[in-house]
Amino acid sequence: MPIETSASVSDILIGFIQFMIIIILAPLLTGIMRKIKAITQKRIGSSIFQTYFDILKLMKKNEVISQEVSWIFRFSPWIIFSSTLVVAFFIPIFVVYSPFGLGGDIILVIGLFGLSRFFLMLAGLDVSSAFGGIGVSREMMISSLIEPALFLALFTVAVTYGSTNVEIIMSHTAESSILISASLLFSLFGFFIIVMAETGKIPFDNPATHLELTMVHEAMVLEFSGKSLALIELSQSIKQLLLMSLLINFFIPWGLSTSFSISEMIVGLLVFLLKMVSLGILIAYIETKVAKWRLFRIPDLIFLSLASGLMGIIFLFI
Amino acid sequence: MIRRLIDMINSSITLLLESFLVISIVLTPILGGILVTIFKKKKLVEIISVLSTTFVLFLTFLLLLFIIDFKKITLFNEFFYLDSLSMIILLLISFVGFVSSIYSVNYMGKQYQDGIVDDKHLVRYYQGFNIFLFTMLLVPMINNAGLMWVAIEATTLISVLLIMIYVKEDAIRSAWKYLIIATVGLSFALIGTIFFYYANIHDPLLQVQPEEDKINWTNMLENSKSMDPMIVKIAFIFIIIGYGTKAGIAPMHTWLPDAHSESPTPISAMLSGVLLNCALYGILRFHLISSGSIGPEFSDNLLIIFGLLSVGIASFSILFQKDMKRMLAYSSVENIGIVTLAFGFGGFIAIYGAILHMINHAIVKPLMFFASGKISQKYETKAMSKIKGIITIMPITGIMFLIGGLAIVGLPPFNIFLSKFMILSSGFSSDHILASSVLIIFLAVIFIGFIRNLVMMSFGKPKTQIKSGELGYLSIVSMGMLVAFIIILGIYIPGPLDILIHDAVNIFQQI
Amino acid sequence: MMYNNILIFLSGTLLIATIVLIIKREFSEWVQAYKYQTIVLSIITGVIGYITNNWEIYLAAIITFSLKAVIVPKILIKVTEKINYDFKIETKPYISTRMSLVVSTILVALSYFLTQQIHLGEDVIATSFLPVSISLLLIGLLVMIGRKIALNQIVGLLILENGLFLFALSLTHGISLIIEIGIFIDILVGIVISSILIHRIGYTFDNIDDIHQKPASIEYTEEDD
Amino acid sequence: MTHDTIGKKISDYKSLIFEKFNGSIEKIYNKNYNELCILTSNPEASTKVIYFIYDNLKCRLVTMICTDERYIENRLDRKGEYNNFKNEIDLMDKSHNGFSLRHVFSNEVEDIFFIVTSVLSNVDKPTYPSIVSHIPSAVYYEREISDMFGVIAQGNPDTRKLVLHEQWPVNLFPLRKDFDIKRRIKRRLNDHYEYLKVEGEGICEIPVGPVHAGIIEPGHFRFSVYGENIVNLETRLYYTHKGIEKLAETMTLSEALLLSERISGDESVANSMAYCQAIERMASIPIRKKATQIRTICAELERIWNHLGTIAGMCTDVGFAYGSSRMNILKEKIMRINEKSSGSRLLFGINRIGGVKVDIKPVILHLILDEITHIRQDFDNLVKSLQNTSSFMDRLKGTGIISNKDVLGLGANGVIARCAGVDVDTRKNHPYSYYRYLDLENIQGIIDKISYEVELNKRKGDALSRFEVRVIEIKHSIDIIQKTVTDILDKNAKNDNIDSDVNNDDILFFDSLKSHLKPYDSALGYAESHRGQTMHWVMVGKDTNRIFRYKIRTASFCNWPLIELAVQNNIVPDFPLINKSFDLSYSGNDL
Structure with missing residues (x-):
């Protein structure tokens, strides 16, 4: 049941609320996942709101910018942040409606993520520090594999539901039976690996490390400070939330609200939060139990995602 | 009335006797194994093994009488099924088992003296020997194709244990190779078996209806006409690859030279003499079913191709072989190839020749292994270039080795000449002329390679430091028996055996 | 068919469990992954038992679970505890991990293609599991061919065995219990024997490459006398 | 012997x-x-x-x-x-x-x-x-x-400066006697250190340090990389040279003891023990058996907590949080034992010339025995789970390989030597203190001598074997502590009241020490710290209470060159792991 395009004010309001929820909850999710990791390691850990404090603190600080950098370095945090925000407008999280609904194509979403990654890499290269270069080359190696895998995983979804529009897909998934079919299972598996890779989780990258030589994402961010760093951190959090909500709403859509009735929406929101937190717990658990893989074995994992996506397609045509 | 009663009593006594015989044949080796485990003394263990194999041989001869009378026996709700074909295999197993057990006393005794094996290993060896015999005896008697697969798989596992009695790198390596290759191969055989079963229970109109007895030979053979040809074809390919691996048919034979050359000599004899035949028996059964379902051409052609390939690969391997036991192992591949080929030829004489060849090979090959075991114990090497002048050093063994060698290449006064001649003549008389001519070429190659090595080893001046003299007399006795059979079977085929082979051939002819 | 969805879902799960096995390099990981695969397999067996309403298959499911998901992994882990770590990790496989992932995907596609050639009729169990079982067989073979270390060949064999079990189950809805028990005993004995062998390999060979060498050749120098 | x-x-x-x-x-x-x-x-x-x-x-x-x-x-x-x-x-x-x-x-x-x-x-x-x-x-x-x-x-091909950096004036040699320690040096950059240049297409240099992220000591690493592969690494240390050897020359023997404890904070027992032994050997004074036992216990405790810390660090560096947190818990437990038995978490103030400063009471000994048994159990379980975590093992295996030849050639010792199959252990080769009475080879509960050698020969010199060596050594140390503690307790049980005032007996005044020492006499003192052999050489002056020359050579000094060889042909992200698996001290090197 696709939702009618003539949006009323209340619809737009709801879309906007969803957007705000994404922005506001994203750092909280990061905080919760850090807390879970700390607990599994028998640490007390920092407060779940620590990410907010960090971002606020960074906002207040002055920036230190190397003299060698060009405008790319200065602008890229804004480009990264704004492109992430645009994605946030496209992806509905608990009600199948988004303000920019019709434009919200999956390929556009992937493209926007790609744009932000591209500018991050440019900025990493721009500072011409050794670590930035290392980080960029590693990121390029990983992302060149991630993107086909992501396309494969989402391709299965798109074909299954007959559309590449996020909103339409979700309106279908919300009604589909609880038991997903095998092809979707494969793409879920592939997509999960990609979410881990894209958000820099442990078999791929260790965001908590202090060792510059092992960093991937952090190495590119190393030279940012102050507001720029805050923007990048925030957009990283938002990206994580968006990817995870894509995973949840595409593959585990139970409880997703399709109508605008208040009760259903509240249920939808609560279920969404529950699923998000459980997914966070799962990821944090994996992060605790696994050591970071050797850099040149990471492609193996992404190949697993690729193979899984391919099998999804095979199952699709059986 | 009374006559009927007498008939009933008669038949029930027969049934009772048959059941008793079959059960005792199966249980005797197990009992032997248990007794070996209980008494761990060297002497006792040896006596138990010899006694149990003797008893098995005796029982088998008794069973032979029944088979000759009744042609086929089914027992215990069709669990056991014996006909002339399986009787031949059974006879070979118990005979070779008997000879090997006698030979073992000497051979393992020498190893024990030299300190190569200790008490623990000796007990383990005899346990393994008995259980190996048990699993092999099961193979031809079971009616259930699935359980027969289980029994063949069990022979693999036990023989792996026997090969790794010696903790040496080469033994472990070849045991590992054998285990992996044979297990994978047999998995294919199980797939084939399942396909046949599926073909038997599957009805295009109805759903699948599993029934217990539909996996039996007898049942499958009865229903072979109604099987789906496509599935039968796939199934038979799986079977020939699967059991062919175990039977040492090229190109799946790669485990065979390693395993045969590294295992203790009596075990090599059993592996080569009868285990290969057991696996071949599996192929033959399915060959019968397949022929019943889709006609003989398909399976015949496959058998001919694989048989010829085996002979070919074996012939060139023999030509360049330097290790005595490996040469014998390749010769086993060759002979199994010839038998397979002959079954593929079809026709009365070819199949008669094939069965006779099976028997002959099972007599000659143990002799060769026994003699080579003695020789390698004496010379402490398996390299043929280092072995010279066997005849001067060990006159009796040397002569027997020579006889075995001459027999195996198919020289006239000996038994293999007869079977090879039958196979070739039937091949040329039927429309398999091309295959037969290729076979002749390969046989010539083998002849050259074998005789050259044989002559080089038998004659010549031996190294001075090797003392002349025989090693043990029990082994000479066992080898002597084999030589006697070689010569007798080369001249004429005894009546009962002839009848048995005739019956077995008839099984193939009836299809 | 009412079971169609759940069957397809289960076969997908089994395949995922299988391809996850492929990227593992270390033996204990393999055993762990094999364990998960077997658990999925025994669930499938149970479901087939439910559909065909056959108590023997339930029993087979229980045996599968207890034997292959509990006992066999335990034995394997126990036996390999003392073995040098070099024998347990696959650093230079003949077929690289990525390659084998790609190849196994192709194998899965191939097995689906192959099964479509056989006329299976309306049999929903066979249509959903036969291709999976064949792909398990093929992947098992691929693993055995592609891996260097001896231990991983055992795992390959076990995958193959799982495939075989599923094959028999899906095609014939359970060959009789006595055969299955026989097969199980064979597997158990096979595992025990191979673990003895592995143990010996562990202390006889210094290097994993040794086991793949040709048997030590005897010197064939012709001696003049 | x-x-x-x-x-x-x-x-x-x-x-x-x-x-x-x-x-x-x-x-x-x-x-x-x-x-x-x-x-x-x-x-x-x-x-x-x-x-x-x-x-x-x-x-x-x-x-x-x-x-x-x-x-x-x-x-x-x-x-x-x-x-x-x-x-x-x-x-x-x-x-x-x-x-x-x-x-x-x-x-x-x-x-x-x-x-x-x-x-x-x-x-x-x-x-x-x-x-x-x-x-x-x-x-x-x-x-x-x-x-x-x-x-x-x-004839030494490398004439570059090693210890003194570019700011130091030329022709000013700090350890010469005519160099006044109070002299103020005007530092000026008057030299340029020449790093080895690796040239070729696609080769980049990555300078790391001397200031690192995280709380570690300074050291400069210059990588020449080809892609991610390290072609060459050059280390430059001595950023925190403390002038210990020169400082010691102004000190009395008892003052220098405190200095020796602070050579490298985590090897305090080993270093001070080596120093004390040098003086004791020079003066040929007998030491009470109980004192040697206490020294041994402390030395082994030090070994355990450091090895635990290293393993925890290795876990951290591969991003395996579970292992690192659990190992750190165990380390903390050992440090609490340290505090209870000696009053210092880092085991400062244990040794004194001629004996020990602390007496460990039977109550504490029992407590040590209890705790250490628990720790052993926890540790065994933890190691098992680490060994079953293949992502962890995978990172270690084949990483940072050093060859037997390198070890022998460059004279590495300690864990670094043992991980490549070179059996060097001062405790065994030159038994000192209570190790003389311990049958070290048989106390290695897990391994007898022959299988120990077999194990040794199988070691490949990679990070995994360093990890395994450390694991074995922790177990070994626990065995030694258990044996030593029970020895003390047995003796105490036998003669309860006679030995109760060990402490008073043990005191050896410097006046009495003086009579044993001769002017310009010298002696070697050595001990096996957790990093390897630490070798001290003391020469007293004309006034025998003063030090004329104090030469310290810690294990880190011998082992630093090895790291340059170990990282070759590894990838850049593995360097922190290799570095941690070596666990070398900057402070113990920059004396």
Whole structure:
């Protein structure tokens, strides 16, 4: 049941609320996942709101910018942040409606993520520090594999539901039976690996490390400070939330609200939060139990995602 | 009335006797194994093994009488099924088992003296020997194709244990190779078996209806006409690859030279003499079913191709072989190839020749292994270039080795000449002329390679430091028996055996 | 068919469990992954038992679970505890991990293609599991061919065995219990024997490459006398 | 090995060497029961002796000591050094003024040290032939001596500065006696350090440090990488040179004890023990058995907590949080034991010359026994789960391989040597303290001697084998502690009241010590810290309560060069792991 395009004010309001929820909850999710990791390691850990404090603190600080950098370095945090925000407008999280609904194509979403990654890499290269270069080359190696895998995983979804529009897909998934079919299972598996890779989780990258030589994402961010760093951190959090909500709403859509009735929406929101937190717990658990893989074995994992996506397609045509 | 009663009593006594015989044949080796485990003394263990194999041989001869009378026996709700074909295999197993057990006393005794094996290993060896015999005896008697697969798989596992009695790198390596290759191969055989079963229970109109007895030979053979040809074809390919691996048919034979050359000599004899035949028996059964379902051409052609390939690969391997036991192992591949080929030829004489060849090979090959075991114990090497002048050093063994060698290449006064001649003549008389001519070429190659090595080893001046003299007399006795059979079977085929082979051939002819 | 969805879902799960096995390099990981695969397999067996309403298959499911998901992994882990770590990790496989992932995907596609050639009729169990079982067989073979270390060949064999079990189950809805028990005993004995062998390999060979060498050749120098 | 048999062995060697180098040896004598001193007539002759000892007697170069003996007024004061020699005083001629150079070799089979001494009489331009071409491990010692004394090794291919950095004035040698410690140095960048250049297409340099992220000490690493592969690494250390050796020369013996504890904070017991043993050996004073037992317990506790910390660090560096947090918990437990038994979490203030400062009471001993058993259990389980975490093991295996040859050539010791199959352990080769009474090979509960050697030969020298060596050593240390503690408790149980006031008995005043020491006497002191052999050499001055020269060589000094070899052909992200698996001390190196 696709939702009618003539949006009323209340619809737009709801879309906007969803957007705000994404922005506001994203750092909280990061905080919760850090807390879970700390607990599994028998640490007390920092407060779940620590990410907010960090971002606020960074906002207040002055920036230190190397003299060698060009405008790319200065602008890229804004480009990264704004492109992430645009994605946030496209992806509905608990009600199948988004303000920019019709434009919200999956390929556009992937493209926007790609744009932000591209500018991050440019900025990493721009500072011409050794670590930035290392980080960029590693990121390029990983992302060149991630993107086909992501396309494969989402391709299965798109074909299954007959559309590449996020909103339409979700309106279908919300009604589909609880038991997903095998092809979707494969793409879920592939997509999960990609979410881990894209958000820099442990078999791929260790965001908590202090060792510059092992960093991937952090190495590119190393030279940012102050507001720029805050923007990048925030957009990283938002990206994580968006990817995870894509995973949840595409593959585990139970409880997703399709109508605008208040009760259903509240249920939808609560279920969404529950699923998000459980997914966070799962990821944090994996992060605790696994050591970071050797850099040149990471492609193996992404190949697993690729193979899984391919099998999804095979199952699709059986 | 009374006559009927007498008939009933008669038949029930027969049934009772048959059941008793079959059960005792199966249980005797197990009992032997248990007794070996209980008494761990060297002497006792040896006596138990010899006694149990003797008893098995005796029982088998008794069973032979029944088979000759009744042609086929089914027992215990069709669990056991014996006909002339399986009787031949059974006879070979118990005979070779008997000879090997006698030979073992000497051979393992020498190893024990030299300190190569200790008490623990000796007990383990005899346990393994008995259980190996048990699993092999099961193979031809079971009616259930699935359980027969289980029994063949069990022979693999036990023989792996026997090969790794010696903790040496080469033994472990070849045991590992054998285990992996044979297990994978047999998995294919199980797939084939399942396909046949599926073909038997599957009805295009109805759903699948599993029934217990539909996996039996007898049942499958009865229903072979109604099987789906496509599935039968796939199934038979799986079977020939699967059991062919175990039977040492090229190109799946790669485990065979390693395993045969590294295992203790009596075990090599059993592996080569009868285990290969057991696996071949599996192929033959399915060959019968397949022929019943889709006609003989398909399976015949496959058998001919694989048989010829085996002979070919074996012939060139023999030509360049330097290790005595490996040469014998390749010769086993060759002979199994010839038998397979002959079954593929079809026709009365070819199949008669094939069965006779099976028997002959099972007599000659143990002799060769026994003699080579003695020789390698004496010379402490398996390299043929280092072995010279066997005849001067060990006159009796040397002569027997020579006889075995001459027999195996198919020289006239000996038994293999007869079977090879039958196979070739039937091949040329039927429309398999091309295959037969290729076979002749390969046989010539083998002849050259074998005789050259044989002559080089038998004659010549031996190294001075090797003392002349025989090693043990029990082994000479066992080898002597084999030589006697070689010569007798080369001249004429005894009546009962002839009848048995005739019956077995008839099984193939009836299809 | 009412079971169609759940069957397809289960076969997908089994395949995922299988391809996850492929990227593992270390033996204990393999055993762990094999364990998960077997658990999925025994669930499938149970479901087939439910559909065909056959108590023997339930029993087979229980045996599968207890034997292959509990006992066999335990034995394997126990036996390999003392073995040098070099024998347990696959650093230079003949077929690289990525390659084998790609190849196994192709194998899965191939097995689906192959099964479509056989006329299976309306049999929903066979249509959903036969291709999976064949792909398990093929992947098992691929693993055995592609891996260097001896231990991983055992795992390959076990995958193959799982495939075989599923094959028999899906095609014939359970060959009789006595055969299955026989097969199980064979597997158990096979595992025990191979673990003895592995143990010996562990202390006889210094290097994993040794086991793949040709048997030590005897010197064939012709001696003049 | 008893003192007598060693004495016999030494006299054998003595006659052997004396006969072979009759002309070039001035004096040959033994002292401190296992040191064989060989005084040669000139540096060239000394080189021959050195090569003989290295090649034919299969000894390892353990340290090179240079002393500035130009201003020793009365050579006769040095007679203490030669008190064992028959024709004593008449050989003390003037030629012994100048810099003297001692090459110390250790025989790993027998408990013997060879000290080859040569005197460089050319005071203005002291030189000696370099032995680097023959004994590669000498290269760092020679560079160090050239920096600190201005004594040049002729033929050493690497003439760059090692210890002193570019800011230090040229021709100013801090360890010479005429360098005043209070002198203020004007630092000016007057030199440029030349790093090795690796050239080729696609090769980049990554400079890392000296200031690192995280709380670690300073050290500069210069990587030459090709893609992610490390082609070459050059380390540059000594950013925190503390001048310990110079400082010690202003100190009394008891003050220097405190200094020795602070050479490297995590090796406090080992270093102070080595120092104390040097003095004790020099003075030949007997130490109470219980004191040695307490020293041993503390040394092993130190080993355990450091190894645990290293394993935790390795887990952190591969991003395996579970392992690192659990290992750190165990480490914390050990440190609490430390605090309970000695009052210091880092085990400061244990040793004193002639005994120990703390007495561990039976209650505490029981507590140690209890705790350590629990820790052993936890540790075993943890190691098992680490070994089952293949992502962790996978990172370790094959990472940072060092070869047996490198270890022998560069004279590495400790864990680094053992991980490559070289069995060097001062506790076994030169048993000291209570280790003399422990049957170290059989106490290794898990492994008997033969299988230990088999294990040793299987080691590949990668991070995994370093991890395994550490695991085995932790278990071994726990065994040693258990054995030692039960020994003490058994003895206590036997004679309860007699030994109750050990502490009062144990005190050895410096006045009484003074009577044992002779002017300009010297001795080696050694101990096995968790990093490896730490080798101290003390020479007292004219006033025997003052130190004339204190040479320290910790295990880190020997092992740093190995890391440059280990990282070659590894990838950049593996470097932190390799570095951590080596677990080298910057502070123990930058003395």
